Amino acid sequence: MRNYKFRLYPNKVVEAELNRQLDLCRWTYNRLLEELNKAKEEGRKLKRYDTQKLLVKLKEEDKPELKNVYSKTLQMVNQQLWNNIHTLAGRKKKGYKIGKLRFKGYDLFKSIFYNQSGFIIGNKKIILSKVGKIKAEFHREIKGNIKGIIISKRADKWFACIQIENSKQEKKQIKLKPNTSQKAVGIDVGLNHFLVDSGNNYVENPRFLQKTADKIAMLQRQLAKKKKGSNRRNKVKLRLSKSYEHLQNQRKDFAHKLSTEYVKNYGIIAVENLNIQGMVRNNRLSKSIYDAAWKQFISYLSYKAESAGRILVKVDPKDTTQTCSVCGRKNTEHLNLSQRTFKCSYCKIELDRDCNASRNILIKALYGREPASMLAELRPLRQRKLPQVRVLKREAPCKSLG
């Protein structure tokens, strides 16, 4: 699925209505969550369908105003809630410490979903059921089947994100280089560089990530000092959400360029099923920003690979750092994050740590758990240049440092 994002310009009346709808959706979200928590305490197990049914009761009895919200939009609130529950459960499975799902405060609910129906896209406007007509700025032509619209509020601006299903013609959009379908690459994302691949290329961490992360951290500190409800606090808040929006745009742009390069050049791309250990910088904010950037890159890679007929393999990250990509044996010594070199205690080879990992990822993707017997063909991968993003050749050869 692809998205188009457009700016919306609602008039005062419609904007008030949008704000009201956001609040009703938020109320519904919190109310359904409350119901789930209650059921859990009482030992009952509710499913997605049960909370969906509850929506009808809420409309009839508890909150008749909900009738002013398009019915599918409310169903999407239910869906959002369950998506969040599943995301949380997934993180728990991966060993992250997780808390409870939290209620959404006023500032934390920002999107209204229209799925499949309830909207019309016209000339310079979007018409939403139960909301009305909104002026829109379509700076690009919308091609393909529209699947839904997400109306969102960022800082003081409104946006429509139009979701498009990929059609067959679009699969040809990325121009593929000839004879690349047999080429395979393993990619290790992580700490010291944004990524390192098995062809001995690396991409530096984009500097804007750290820069914007620092700015956001600074604004957060400022915000903590300002009085609640004060004008100054609101100003800082606005700047904060603008910084987040800026970051998102930069991140998307970067992920688009980088993922296109890989899809153009390789027929088989292997990545880890994301599980980045340790901290990038020493604070949680940077960590979450980098996490988001990697996820975005892999998600773009995934849909572009699919559209272009490439194979993307996600492998289990277990032991990719510990195993020697040359002899295939697992080393017992645990590498900590500061150790940059992998030294095999069996075959004595020394390799750059991330490059070793990226080769193991590729080996896993191509041969399952088979060790190095089929490795010979992997080694002499040629250098390639990515024009728009900074991909640098390592100075020290990855093949052997010793």
Ligand SMILES: [Zn+2]
């Ligand atoms: Zn070895």
